[in-house]
Amino acid sequence: MKSNLGLVFFPAFDWMISPTHPERQERLLYTRDQLLEEGLFDLEQIREYKPQLAEISDLQRVHIGIPAISRLITPAHLVSAGGCITAADSVMSGEVKRSFALVRPPGHHAMRVVHGIRGFCVINIEAIMAAYLRQKYGVRKIAIVDTDVHHGDGTQDIFYHDPDTLYISFHQDGRTLYPGSGFPNEAGSPAALGTNINLPLLPGTGDEGVHRLFDGIIRPILDDFEPEIIINSAGQDNHFSDPLASMSVTAQGYARLADKLKADIAVLEGGYSVEAALPYVNTGIILAMAEMDYSNVIEPDQTGLRRQDDRCNARVDELIRQIGDLWTNRQKLSREALAKCGDTWSRRKNIYYDEEGISEEQVETVHYCKQCNGYLTIQTAAKNTRFGSQSAFIAIVEESTCPVCRQEAYDEALKAKKTAKWQYVFVQDKTKGNIENI
Amino acid sequence: MLLGVDVGGTFTDAVLVNSGMIIKQAKVKTTQEEVLQGILQALDIVLAGSEPSVVSRVVVSSTIVTNALTEGKTEPVFLAVMAGPGMSTKERFPTEPYLADGYVDHRGKIIKSVSVNEKVFAAMSVGKKVAAVSGKFAVRNQKNEQELRIKLKEAGFERIFVGSEISGELNFVRRTNSAYFSAAVYNKFKEFIGQVEDGIRRRGITAQVQILKADGGTIPLAAALEQPVETVFTGPAASVLGIEALDAPAVNAISLDVGGTTTDIAFWSGGFPLLANKGAKIAGYPTAVRAFHMRSIGLGGDSHIRKTAQGFEIGPDRVGPAMAIGGKEPTLSDALIALGCVSFGDVKKAREAMSFLAETDDTVEEIAEKIVLASVTKIEGTIAEMIREWNLQPVYTVNDVIEGTEFVPEKLIGVGGGAPGLIPVLGMKMGLPVEIPAGAMVANAIGAAVSRPTLTATLRVDTTDGYYIIPEAGIREKIQRDFSRSTAEEILSAWLIEQADKWQMKAKNVEVMAYEEFPTIHNYYTTGKIIYLKMQLKPGILHTVTGREVVF
Ligand SMILES: [Zn+2]
């Protein structure tokens, strides 16, 4: 019998940032206890999978690590990324209807270029999985719905120029929470304008507001985009008891969301109320994804739960209108932006790595081409990394890059090498996951 | 001398073992209606000419509990469950439960005390004499379960089984089902062991009588009454222990006990049979009963053979005996006889059986070969599933992933009547060497005779909340904050040894099966720690046995 849900459970009891850090070894201990006690692993609706180990090339389809991704990760990262790959395989092979990678360490704050750990993340496990889905199964259109309380700035960064990846994130307003980004005007670079959707919510927003937002804008956009695969970055820190944020979502709220979203693959992200929320939210999500009754999954202690105030819904309604306009007009807006910028489009970024105190300056340039998807160049310089100050010039191509663009990309890399301004000069082949040291 | 008795579906075997040698063995027909009669018959054969006082221990392995449970010949149970919030309990238990109020959370905090709806309670308990009680997270705090038990006792139930006393491990559904099944077979089991003990005593044997459990350990009859469900599936367990006694493989191996109706498959590593990752399933319901990693498939010497469009289908129904020994329909044994793999019965009749199945111009040999190939292919498929299941052990750490639990077999061991014919073919197909140990015909009884007594218990410590708990013992004690692993091990092994002494089990070899330790953190400060410890009196065999073949 085909099971409804493939479950990859990897709590990484031996991985932590520090013993009392939110990302500590027992983060999923109480969740494990709840799942075991409920007997969830015995259900025929659920099929258990063991995570595989990801390859460095899987990571390098997305990331360029400075000096090398292998020097920045721990073995646990290969397991959590591998767990996502296992989850993807379970669905694509048709063994299960959908799957959930309940794994750590998390990833949605990890950007394309990696100098260290930021927002508890080193590699972006959803992005690695999306790249794997494209490479192995030829999937083109992917939607990533990020239900973590924090803006998934890493995922946004990676797919900012990709019109085939729809990234939708709702989160607590960046003016009140890390990482401080995630506003509606961050809508994607000209060729991908409108496929990066940010929905910043007021602190205190609860089940009512989140579902109003889902029904009012997220569902309609998803239906319109018609993705082949929906990925859920299933962070759980919108929960009313989360110590890092100030939202009011319950386990029921999350479970109903999973039920409505019907993601093909969910991946755990944040969620740091390890005793009061995670055991129940995860049970709820698992049951919802397995198409089972979750109506009785209720936190035993709801004393911290406050009703959302009226301004929360007002913000939701404003977002529905604003983003609705953006979505409707996105093709026109994209054409206009492309006409305005010419052959290239650049952005300058100052990126702070909270965990290690690294500050990075980055200039990213998209090179457009009529024959292919063009190519990307990145200049990066970071201070305070565990390797000291470091800098790199990176040119990024893929299998479908036309010969002209490919030549240009290599020329740019060689030119950068000649200036002797950069410590490293790399050419990344996104399709192969190969990084060439020039 | 050790006396072992195994009551199987077809035969009841008995064996007398002394210093690793089989002194005497017997094989009689199992008396289906009156199991005891067969047991006594076999006993009389092996004891003929010996003083009853030479017997120092008797171990019985019987299908009585298995049969009662799988055939549903059990008595009605009042099942009282405290599920609290969480997943629905619908269709998760073998009977409609009475849902009492009361809930404990994952840290062992009582969120809601017990309360009972008297009307529903009364209505659902009508006509029931035995009961089972189980609460979610009761292994972290037994107070609610104990209160509900008192309530049931006052209501007049003659025997009440409690989920958290069966196993201290997490899995509320499995504990509940275990308690239910223990209650369901309690009276039947009690009557059976009463008769067994009586019969053995009447033959002048004064030694302790023990019964085999699914995990291959033994337990005194009286102790077994505390958890009858643990004596389910002892037949396969006895067979595994028999192999362990006769010829434990040193390498990763797969043993196959090919009987008349079924083939029992077990995995071996480092000289020991592997225990399953999860408890046994009974009548389709998962339980907390510890058992070997085994599968029983409906394929044996007496399996019916049918021709289908896809080729030959073997079993799972049994039609035996083989046509070679007077049966009416072709069986797997006929194919093996026709090929000359085994030598019993009339070869001509076996060949005739094969030609019944012919449609094309296949020769008898070709048909028989196809049948044997279909059989080993079926076995191979089950082995592949078992490997997947085994490899699915939880991975909690990076090390678990990197080290892996992959099981790669290096050898096959065949026991039982059909093994000499079938297993070499399987070995050839899988590219593995095959061994058929001598003495394998009464392996089950040998296994029973030499198996060790076992007990398992768990201890959980929460220094922040200041207590430890041993659910199997119903113990919850206050503790100081500086509680260490060694203290935990001392407490738990002391309790296990005390239990062993209480039942005169003479077992001192306590070992750690699992250990976990985590800090508890509140607002970025470490407030204490949680320890989980599981220990056991090690199962296995007392000593090896030298086999010899005896013609019956
Ligand atoms: Zn987060």
Ligand SMILES: [Zn+2]
């Ligand atoms: Zn081009």
